[in-house]
Amino acid sequence: xxxxxxxxxxxxxxxxxxxxxxxxxxxxxxxxxxxxxxxxxxxxxxxxxxxxxxxxxxxxxxxxxxxxxxxxxxxxxxxxxxxxxxxxxxxxxxxxxxxxxxxxxxxxxxxxxxxxxxxxxxxxxxxxxxxxxxxxxxxxxxxxxxxxxxxxxxxxxxxxxxxxxxxxxxxxxxxxxxxxxxxxxxxxxxxxxxxxxxxxxxxxx
Amino acid sequence: xxxxxxxxxxxxxxxxxxxxxxxxxxxxxxxxxxxxxxxxxxxxxxxxxxxxxxxxxxxxxxxxxxxxxxxxxxxxxxxxxxxxxxxxxxxxxxxxxxxxxxxxxxxxxxxxxxxxxxxxxxxxxxxxxxxxxxxxxxxxxxxxxxxxxxxxxxxxxxxxxxxxxxxxxxxxxxxxxxxxxxxxxxxxxxxxxxxxxxxxxxxxxxxxxxxxxxxxxxxxxxxxxxxxxxxxxxxxxxxxxxxxxxxxx
Numbered sequence: 001x002x003x004x005x006x007x008x009x010x011x012x013x014x015x016x017x018x019x020x021x022x023x024x025x026x027x028x029x030x031x032x033x034x035x036x037x038x039x040x041x042x043x044x045x046x047x048x049x050x051x052x053x054x055x056x057x058x059x060x061x062x063x064x065x066x067x068x069x070x071x072x073x074x075x076x077x078x079x080x081x082x083x084x085x086x087x088x089x090x091x092x093x094x095x096x097x098x099x100x101x102x103x104x105x106x107x108x109x110x111x112x113x114x115x116x117x118x119x120x121x122x123x124x125x126x127x128x129x130x131x132x133x134x135x136x137x138x139x140x141x142x143x144x145x146x147x148x149x150x151x152x153x154x155x156x157x158x159x160x161x162x163x164x165x166x167x168x169x170x171x172x173x174x175x176x177x178x179x180x181x182x183x184x185x186x187x188x189x190x191x192x193x194x195x196x197x198x199x200x201x202x203x204x205x
Numbered sequence: 206x207x208x209x210x211x212x213x214x215x216x217x218x219x220x221x222x223x224x225x226x227x228x229x230x231x232x233x234x235x236x237x238x239x240x241x242x243x244x245x246x247x248x249x250x251x252x253x254x255x256x257x258x259x260x261x262x263x264x265x266x267x268x269x270x271x272x273x274x275x276x277x278x279x280x281x282x283x284x285x286x287x288x289x290x291x292x293x294x295x296x297x298x299x300x301x302x303x304x305x306x307x308x309x310x311x312x313x314x315x316x317x318x319x320x321x322x323x324x325x326x327x328x329x330x331x332x333x334x335x336x337x338x339x340x341x342x343x344x345x346x347x348x349x350x351x352x353x354x355x356x357x358x359x360x361x362x363x364x365x366x367x368x369x370x371x372x373x374x375x376x377x378x379x380x381x382x383x384x385x386x387x388x389x390x391x392x393x394x395x396x397x398x399x400x401x402x403x404x405x406x407x408x409x410x411x412x413x414x415x416x417x418x419x420x421x422x423x424x425x426x427x428x429x430x431x432x433x434x435x436x437x438x439x440x441x442x443x444x445x446x447x448x449x450x451x452x453x454x
Contacts, residue, residue, distance in 0.1 A: 004442045007253040063260040 001046070003062065010050065012061040018057050023045045023118040032056055037104050040067035043075050052108070069100035089111040209354050212350055224316055225299070225326070225350055233303040238402045239306065245397055246408075255279055255343060257439070258372045267291040268338040271362065273327050274298055278307035278316075284339075285316045296430020327355040332362045332446050343372040347418040356431035363453040369433060371424070373439070374415040374436075375447035382443045390415065421447045 021028040034054035038131045051064035073080075073096035084090035087109035089100075098105050119139065124132035162168050169177070213217050231413030243251050245415070259280070264270055266289040272281045273296070288294060295312070298304040301324055308322045325331050327342070338446040340359050349355045360368050375412050377383050390412035419427065422437050428436040433451025440447050 001441060002442060003257050004250060004253050007257050010254065011256060061260045062257070063265055 001048070004061050006048070008165065010062060014058065014060045017060075019074065020117050022116070023122050024115055027111050030107070030114075034104060034107055037068040037101070038064055038066065038110060039104055040064070040070040041078070042072040043078060044069055045074060050066065069098065069104040071105055072099070074095045081109075085103050090158060115161060142161065206392060211238070239303065242398070242401055242408075245401065246394060248364045250442060251344075252279075254372055254441050254448075255318045257441060258341060258343060258370055258448055259283055259441075261365055261368075261370055261448065262287075262339050262341065263368070264288060264292075264339055269293045269295075269336065271295045271297060271330075271337045271340045272358075273330075273331070273340060273342045274348070275341075275343075276300075276307055278311045278346075280341050280343055281307070281320060282311060282314065282316055284341075285311075285320050288319060290319055291318055294320045294336075295323055296320060297325050297327075297330075299324065299326050328356045328358060330362050334361050335364045337363050338367050339370070340367070341372070344374070345426075346371050346373050347414045352419070353431060356433075360453055361434045365453055368451050369451045369453070370450075371449045372426075372450070373424070373447065374418060374422075375438075375444055376420040377444035379443050382445070386445060421449075422450055 021031065031054050035056070037054050037055075039052045040049055041052065049062070051061040051067060053061065054061040054066070073094065077095045081087060081090050081094055081096065091106065091109045107190055118130050120136035127135070152167055162170060168174075211220055212377060235437065247254075262284075264284055264287045264355075266287070268288050270281075270284045270288060270292065272278075272284060275281050276298055278296055279410050281294050284294045296304070296307055298307065304322055311317075311320060323331065327345070328351055340363055342359075346352055356369075363369060377386060391409075394408045394412050395405035398411075399405040401406075420422075421440065421444070425436050425438055428449060428451040431451075432453070434454040436449070436451045438447045438449045
């Protein structure tokens with residue numbers, strides 16, 4: 001990929017990140033404390049490495065001589081990580097490899113999990129506080145409605161697939177079946193051990 | 206028969222001692238609207254080329270940096286932030302009009318203390334040997350009369366291990382892009398120059414001087430000849446621009 005396109009992407013992302021951080025001073029301070037460390041994010045396919053330099057402002061670069069930590073993984077793994085709320089836990093479970101200072105990588109994961117942008121302040125900078133407050137209330141109302149509707153749709157669809165279509169068992173049924181399978185496995189292992197022991201005894205005679 | 210040495214001024218062949226004056230006329234003419242024209246001509250992409258250059262400088266707090274042909278101070282401003290109060294940035298340009306624009310711009314933005322402004326010729330740098338950690342030259346080398354001599358001077362004033370970065374127009378190998386670029390440079394640029402700065406000739410010179418500038422491999426060879434090691438270049442925007450880097454051994 002041409003360096004100019006990469007630079008355009010990095011410059012835009014850097015601007016957006018710093019703009020967002022300006023409306024969450026707590027996370028901004030946490031990231032500033034990581035200065036002057038550099039985290040390399042290496043995407044295997046498509047091959048791209050982005051260096052994140054921490055400071056008063058976050059800088060994104062395509063070249064840097066040294067990094068304090070390196071995260072390596074597929075693009076899908078990074079996108080999956082970005083979609084999780086608890087990025088610390090998601091990073092530990094993911095296929096992303098961490099080299100160097102894991103504290104730095106986890107520090108960034110923690111900070112980005114805690115990011116809560118003050119949208120109202122952002123709007124207030126453009127429209128003034130009164131309009132921003134009215135808009136903020138509306139946005140909060142719409143956001144609450146979307147959240148509850150999404151959750152309800154999710155619950156209803158699970159219920160429909162399980163109870164109406166009977167395509168999947170109930171959670172308790174499933175757990176009971178898995179518990180029975182687990183018990184059977186343990187019993188089989190015991191029986192196998194016992195057979196082996198008896199077989200050994202027979203051979204000794 | 207004359208013994209006068211000649212060089213290129215765009216597509217014209219001129220005596221070496223004439224070129225400096227002619228280039229000076231061009232930049233006196235465009236200095237006031239240099240930034241506006243840069244943004245217009247490159248659609249703002251020159252900022253991305255310079256951003257890429259900054260990534261390779263590796264400048265740290267306390268470093269001493271020379272931004273030669275620094276013009277309106279785009280890079281010097283960034284260096285000033287990076288080197289901090291313990292470092293030093295020298296913004297140098299042969300053209301006093303460009304240097305004045307750069308100096309006023311930087312001072313108006315509150316940059317002072319760690320910046321010096323020096324009017325000098327890249328071929329005869331008024332600095333001691335081994336005095337800079339980094340030297341950058343963005344879109345200046347093609348205007349220098351004796352490029353080899355300038356490169357040797359950069360090598361002289363750099364500290365061992367110091368790096369030279371030259372960002373300059375270069376040659377694209379993509380035939381389609383090359384055709385579009387030629388059409389743009391020789392048709393649109395002079396018209397834009399005429400409209401904005403009332404000077405189409407200067408922008409015709411810009412297009413011609415780009416074509417006469419050495420290509421990527423030739424310039425890399427010139428870096429090695431001047432004594433630089435680990436010479437490399439990176440093409441930008443399909444090779445329209447290239448960033449050359451060399452380290453003083």
